[in-house]
Amino acid sequence: MDFLKPATLLVLMLALLSQPAFADLASEKRPIFLTVFLHDDIPQVERHNIRRDYFVWLLKDLEHFSGRRVYLDFIERQGPLTAIDYQGQNEENTLRNWTRLVDQYIAENNRPQSITHKYLVLTRNQINEYTLGLTKPGHYAAIASMATYTAPAHEIGHMLGGNHEASQVIYKDGWWCETNITPTRVSLRANCYLYSDQNRKLMLGYLNKAR
Template sequence: MSTLKNILTTFAMLLIPLTTYATQVIDETPWPLATLLTPKSLSNVAVERRPLFVIAFVHDDVHETTISSLFSHHLVPLIKELQETTGRKVSVRLVRDEPPYTNYAYKGASQTSYDGWRELGTHYRDKNNLPVNRTTKFILLTKDYMNDETAGLAVSGQQFAIASLVHKQVVGHEIGHLLDAQHELSEERFYGWICETFMIPKVNPLKGNCEVFTDPNRSRINAYLANVP
């Protein structure tokens, strides 16, 4: 079995070059607040944990054919994995045809693209009285890369990200960053074919998507949410 896995890995790497996610941008904003649960609050009432709420802006350049498969290809596997990982419900709201958010000029240098989107996302959040917390995230879904090497942008623990829909892993990858998951804790697996977990730093389109986080990244996500009701 290991010999077959090695052969398939070599074959995959020779046929298709790796594409870098390149999500190393800077955001020095303090992480969204976590609300501490006191022993008193837990003693008399059952505390239902707050859902994860993702506001996903579908860029105007995304084709209708892609939008029709958006949930099944890019969101359902992630929602299932996050619900299993955290024990929380996951709610995704799509925002379409709402400039200046859905026609944002996202192509360019990574830091510039991220900074512009963070500014727009913050404007949308504050205008709609949405919370600054660890369970509310804002992601722009795009047709193309930000630049030649960048399929997605996010900063660990923050609220804002951009993800191209070119590969199925990217949305889960960037949401994973927003929940403090790390590249270094990703891995490849073999289930009759090679697949990559969500946080793999480079994607090979010939390999499959495992549609899961590794156990160490699951632990990081739960630690990030540990003090959140």
């Protein structure tokens, strides 16, 4: 009877032990990457809690229902990108200008452009009297104001395939609250700080294209 040499046996054991790790890596879903440019008009004193107030809860919700890691990168003082003139009534032109700047940034910095990479500029003020943010369904570039805590989540939701029609006003913890992509903010209602079940399904369908 032939017996394996100890060295050969050790190699085989290590190979068997490593197989689950390789399988996990192969099956892991592609992460979501959010690049957020902080507009120059945001005072330094207001920047300290941006991550906590506008994004920590958003990342938690996204990771929970998507099963994907979410990476958040803040960029400050980035020339035209953080100095864009975003206020006015011509919203289509404003979004076009922002998309052009993002395209330049992607090209010059060799950054990815895929359905799991999104680029948003966070501004201190609203775009105009009625508009807190701008993007298009499934787009990769967006503008969002600090005027409400959910404005960035609203636009990110649109970029990930969510829409107004699938939003909800729900009764939670003793009061009515609005899910992230509710089209019109009513001050008497609270923020739910999550996406509606239907929008989660839409966003999952969009993200699953990146498997």
